[in-house]
Amino acid sequence: MKTRVGLYPGTFDPITNGHLDIIQRAVKLVDHLVLGVAINAAKGPLFTLEERVEMVKQETAPLTGPGKATIEVRSFDTLLMHFAEDVGANVIIRGLRAVSDFEYEFQMVGMNMRLNPNIETVFLMAEPTHQAIASRLVKEIAMLGGDISSFTSPYIADRLRERAAARRK
Numbered sequence: 001m002k003t004r005v006g007l008y009p010g011t012f013d014p015i016t017n018g019h020l021d022i023i024q025r026a027v028k029l030v031d032h033l034v035l036g037v038a039i040n041a042a043k044g045p046l047f048t049l050e051e052r053v054e055m056v057k058q059e060t061a062p063l064t065g066p067g068k069a070t071i072e073v074r075s076f077d078t079l080l081m082h083f084a085e086d087v088g089a090n091v092i093i094r095g096l097r098a099v100s101d102f103e104y105e106f107q108m109v110g111m112n113m114r115l116n117p118n119i120e121t122v123f124l125m126a127e128p129t130h131q132a133i134a135s136r137l138v139k140e141i142a143m144l145g146g147d148i149s150s151f152t153s154p155y156i157a158d159r160l161r162e163r164a165a166a167r168r169k
Contacts, residue, residue: 006030007089
């Protein structure tokens with residue numbers, strides 16, 4: 001039987017409870033899950049690529065085990081479909097929060113299918129308690145001194161508070 005390799009790409013700046021919700025469900029669908037941490041300077045990341053990779057590894061380490069996929073965290077700065085081919089992915093995992101996400105993702109799937117029709121895209125709806133969580137908003141709340149404890153793990157919340165305090169100085 002062919003190994004099912006999934007790829008869940010994102011900037012993960014930072015990884016949130018919404019991301020973790022999708023990852024926890026994705027590991028049930030594939031044998032090996034690659035978490036692709038995207039280099040996207042245009043988004044003005046708060047954390048460096050190395051920091052984001054480290055945080056994703058830290059947060060996802062408890063999610064592997066018997067009956068679940070192995071998890072690998074890798075950075076990438078190429079076209080998503082090229083990266084998917086490089087890691088041997090046969091499915092791309094995408095999380096959806098709202099209808100507005102669907103419109104963008106629908107366009108991406110169409111383009112990706114033209115680039116490689118052998119790689120499928122699977123959408124997982126965010127759990128209702130996580131549907132409003134967006135890394136961009138979590139960073140903004142942290143930068144303004146708000147409570148982010150319900151949006152991230154305590155470890156990530158601490159890292160965000162430290163970075164936000166350093167940026168405010």
